[in-house]
Amino acid sequence: MEPSAFITLDTLKTLAGQVLAVGMLTQAVKSAVPTLSTYWLRLVCVAGGIALQGVLSWHAGMGAPAYALSAINGAMVALTAMKGAEFLKQGDDGKA
Numbered sequence: 001m002e003p004s005a006f007i008t009l010d011t012l013k014t015l016a017g018q019v020l021a022v023g024m025l026t027q028a029v030k031s032a033v034p035t036l037s038t039y040w041l042r043l044v045c046v047a048g049g050i051a052l053q054g055v056l057s058w059h060a061g062m063g064a065p066a067y068a069l070s071a072i073n074g075a076m077v078a079l080t081a082m083k084g085a086e087f088l089k090q091g092d093d094g095k096a
Contacts, residue, residue, distance in 0.1 A: 049078030
């Protein structure tokens with residue numbers, strides 16, 4: 001791995017890499033469209049997670065039955081990214 005590479009395909013194949021990518025995508029959309037409601041932001045996060053899983057499954061050469069599992073994994077990645085963002089947003093007093 002090159003030291004200048006931040007997110008590579010090998011990184012995206014891991015759960016942590018996918019959560020990082022989906023979290024960054026969500027934060028970029030949130031910065032670009034500050035009036036976006038929480039519902040739509042969560043929808044973007046879930047869609048990004050499922051799309052990322054689908055692309056990685058396609059790149060790995062998996063067949064059609066694997067796409068159903070990829071959709072479930074993508075939703076899990078999105079939920080992890082959303083909860084991580086909520087955790088980071090909390091203040092020192094523990095309240096969101």
